[in-house]
Amino acid sequence: MSIRGQAFIAGAYEHPRRKIPDRSVAQIHAEVAVGALADAGLSFSDVDAYFTVDQTGLGAITLAEYLGLKVSYIDSTLTGGSSYLVHVGHAAAAIAAGKCNVALITLGGHVRPAPGVGRAPGVGTPHGPFEEVYGVTTVNNYALAARRHMYEFGTTSEQLAEVKVAASHHAQYNPDALLPNVVTVEEVLASPLVADPLHRLDSCVMTDGGGALVVVSPAVAKTLDRTCVKVLGQGEAPKHTMNGRVDVTYTGAVWSGPMAFAEAGVTVADVDYASIYDSFTITVIETIEDLGFCEKGRGGDFVLDGGLISPTGRLPFNTDGGGLCNNHPVNQGGMTKVIEAVRQLRGEARPEVQVPDCEIALAHGSGGRISSRMGSSTLVLGREDA
Amino acid sequence: MTEGIDRQLPSPAPAVVPETEPFWAATAEGRLLLPRCAACATVIWYPKGICPECGSLDIGWVEASGEGEVYTFTVSRRGEGAYLDAGPFVLAYVELDEGPRVMTNIVGCSPESVRIGLRVRAVFDDTGQGSALVRFAPVER
Ligand SMILES: [Zn+2]
Numbered sequence: 001m002s003i004r005g006q007a008f009i010a011g012a013y014e015h016p017r018r019k020i021p022d023r024s025v026a027q028i029h030a031e032v033a034v035g036a037l038a039d040a041g042l043s044f045s046d047v048d049a050y051f052t053v054d055q056t057g058l059g060a061i062t063l064a065e066y067l068g069l070k071v072s073y074i075d076s077t078l079t080g081g082s083s084y085l086v087h088v089g090h091a092a093a094a095i096a097a098g099k100c101n102v103a104l105i106t107l108g109g110h111v112r113p114a115p116g117v118g119r120a121p122g123v124g125t126p127h128g129p130f131e132e133v134y135g136v137t138t139v140n141n142y143a144l145a146a147r148r149h150m151y152e153f154g155t156t157s158e159q160l161a162e163v164k165v166a167a168s169h170h171a172q173y174n175p176d177a178l179l180p181n182v183v184t185v186e187e188v189l190a191s192p193l194v195a196d197p198l199h200r201l202d203s204c205v206m207t208d209g210g211g212a213l214v215v216v217s218p219a220v221a222k223t224l225d226r227t228c229v230k231v232l233g234q235g236e237a238p239k240h241t242m243n244g245r246v247d248v249t250y251t252g253a254v255w256s257g258p259m260a261f262a263e264a265g266v267t268v269a270d271v272d273y274a275s276i277y278d279s280f281t282i283t284v285i286e287t288i289e290d291l292g293f294c295e296k297g298r299g300g301d302f303v304l305d306g307g308l309i310s311p312t313g314r315l316p317f318n319t320d321g322g323g324l325c326n327n328h329p330v331n332q333g334g335m336t337k338v339i340e341a342v343r344q345l346r347g348e349a350r351p352e353v354q355v356p357d358c359e360i361a362l363a364h365g366s367g368g369r370i371s372s373r374m375g376s377s378t379l380v381l382g383r384e385d386a
Numbered sequence: 387m388t389e390g391i392d393r394q395l396p397s398p399a400p401a402v403v404p405e406t407e408p409f410w411a412a413t414a415e416g417r418l419l420l421p422r423c424a425a426c427a428t429v430i431w432y433p434k435g436i437c438p439e440c441g442s443l444d445i446g447w448v449e450a451s452g453e454g455e456v457y458t459f460t461v462s463r464r465g466e467g468a469y470l471d472a473g474p475f476v477l478a479y480v481e482l483d484e485g486p487r488v489m490t491n492i493v494g495c496s497p498e499s500v501r502i503g504l505r506v507r508a509v510f511d512d513t514g515q516g517s518a519l520v521r522f523a524p525v526e527r
Contacts, residue, residue: 121467122401129400129410130432131489133519135462135469140477143460151458151502195462195477243438244431244486246479248458371458371479372489 002263007092007103008221008228009381011040011214012342014320014335018178018327020110020208025055026066028108028210033067036212041224042102047214049073049100051087053332055109063106073100079236079375080367081277083107084213084334086377089234091215101217108210109330127241131372139203139280143195144371145248146282150197152249152297157197159300160281161188164201164324166308167278171321173350178205179325202281204322209329211339221384229345232266232360233380235259240373251283251366252376253290261292264380266360268292271380273344273355274315275337275363278322283366284308288315291364291378310353319344319353334365338379345383359383395475395491398468399515408447409433410517416510418450418520420484431486452508453525454482461497476500480522494523 013035020028029052037043050071056062059076075090077083084105091103122128149155165185171177183201191201221228237255240246261267268291278284285299293315294302302314310316320326320340323333341361343349361381368374402410412419421430423437424444436443459478462469469475476492478500492500493509506522513519 121398124401126405126434127432129402129406132467133398133400133513134489134491134521135396135465135467135472135475135477136489137462137464137466139464140460140462143462144458144477144479147460148458148502192463193461194464195460197460241431241487243428244488246487248479 001096003089003092003096003234004232004263004265005218005230006096007215007217007231008384009088009213009231009342010216010221010224010226010228011036011042012339013039013212014327014339015108015210015329016176018207018209025109026063029063029106030067032108032210032212033104033106036104036214039226040214040216041226042214044068046102047071047104049091049094049103051075051091051103051105052107053078053083069104073103079238079377081279081332082334082365082367082375082377083332084338085234085363085365085379086236088213088215088231088338088379089236089377092231092234095215095217101220103215105213105215106210107212107329107332107335110208111206112331138369139198140195141369141371142280142282143198145286146197148248149282149286153300155285155300157189158185159303160197160202160285161185162303163278163281163284163308164188166303166306166313167318167322167324169309170319170353171325173352174321174326177321177326178207179321198280198282204279204324204328204333206331207327207329209327211329211335213335213338227346228384229342230382230384230386232382232386233260233263234377235263236375236377238373238375246372248371249286250296251286251290251370252374253287253364253378256376256378257291260378260380266380270360271315271362272358273310273319273341273361274317275341275361276317277333277337277364277366278318278324279333279366281324283370286370287364287366291362311355316355319349334367334377337363337365341381345381359386393473395493395511396468396472397511397513397519399513399517402517405435406433413510413518413520414512414516416518418452418508419447420450420486421445422448429484429486431488451483454480454506454522456492456500456502456504456506457481457487458502459492459500480506491521492523493521
């Protein structure tokens with residue numbers, strides 16, 4: 001059974017704020033749920049399935065209660081920042097299987113601080129004691145990948161910086177973006193090294209925030225006035241250290257991408273727009289290679305000369321400014337990746353960055369850490385008539 | 387810059403569970419043990435009670451040479467947790483001569499002198515709690 005054409009995204013909503021200290025986590029979920037349901041023209045009483053990652057120890061149940069949902073299907077799969085792409089795929093599969101008709105997916109919360117002094121290294125995971133005692137953090141973990149990618153393929157810091165430059169070009173048109181200013185390669189390279197070769201401007205922003213999606217059956221989609229987006233295919237793949245044979249030069253996209261493309265019945269040549277997870281600039285370089293937009297190791301060349309800038313580049317990407325400039329709510333950028341792909345397919349991206357006649361869009365998420373264990377998910381979406 | 391040659395990095399004690407106790411006990415004696423599957427002879431990393439290649443629960447230990455080479459590294463300038471005030475330090479994966487790539491720190495040299503492919507040997511930094519962290523220093527030529 002394929003999910004191709006079995007479900008539609010009918011509602012999408014991104015929380016407009018980037019700092020939300022005056023709201024509880026549950027309140028932020030409520031605000032984005034209301035926003036996405038209003039976008040779809042549906043109400044809470046229509047929702048019969050609920051998806052969110054576990055923030056409370058009881059999966060989706062705590063927030064289902066808070067929101068007053070009466071649902072017959074729940075899923076609190078956590079794959080880090082890619083969770084929400086997985087949720088769309090799982091929701092489509094559940095709809096295709098006849099388990100539900102209107103699935104609500106929510107993300108909300110505050111930026112997560114780094115662990116402080118005194119936290120025992122490695123408690124609670126089998127791998128932690130062999131890694132955390134050596135001072136691994138999110139950014140130095142990604143730096144390990146960037147260094148090896150440079151060593152094997154000749155990738156340069158200037159090429160990494162081009163990814164940030166492209167994202168900033170898009171962010172200037174987004175009034176909600178945390179960092180709306182265009183930056184240059186020189187400015188990226190002049191920003192402080194956090195873990196070389198990664199600079200501060202090679203890193204995504206850290207924000208409060210949230211977003212929500214409503215995924216519905218074809219029958220429900222037909223009843224709605226709103227332009228819907230067709231779910232064409234989805235793939236998900238964990239990648240880990242493979243019994244000590246960790247290879248940091250590729251991501252789980254090498255597996256999740258082909259699954260999603262095969263299910264959708266499209267190829268990279270068909271993709272008009274791509275939301276590519278951009279926790280760091282190196283994440284984008286490796287991912288576009290792994291998804292097949294260019295040969296392995298040539299990602300650095302691919303992004304040169306405005307290759308990622310919409311609408312003129314080879315692959316218009318992250319037209320909201322992405323995690324690098326716009327928003328990276330709760331360190332989980334997968335939700336906003338889907339939302340911007342939906343905007344593009346509806347023709348509702350900011351006019352300056354809208355891809356003309358956008359028919360096929362891809363959204364890709366990378367959760368966890370690229371140089372140890374991660375969860376990749378690829379989602380292929382099409383216009384309502386695709 | 388010579389900072390880092392003799393500087394002592396933080397050595398937080400790892401969480402030890404029965405499954406990994408022999409590994410950490412050996413580190414306290416300056417020995418690097420690697421788990422090896424009794425059924426298929428695969429060397430296992432990280433230490434665990436199952437062979438991820440064949441599924442066997444019969445796992446033994448072998449003493450490693452303690453030598454390897456740098457697979458990748460970074461000079462990390464912003465630490466968290468125990469490393470909050472550690473200053474710049476080198477985080478790396480070292481590929482042991484026995485095969486596994488292990489996360490570690492490179493010590494005993496300036497961070498600027500670390501290169502991919504650098505030959506290194508294990509050194510053991512006592513945590514004061516019955517274990518030692520396995521770090522690596524350049525092999526003297
Ligand atoms: Zn075995």
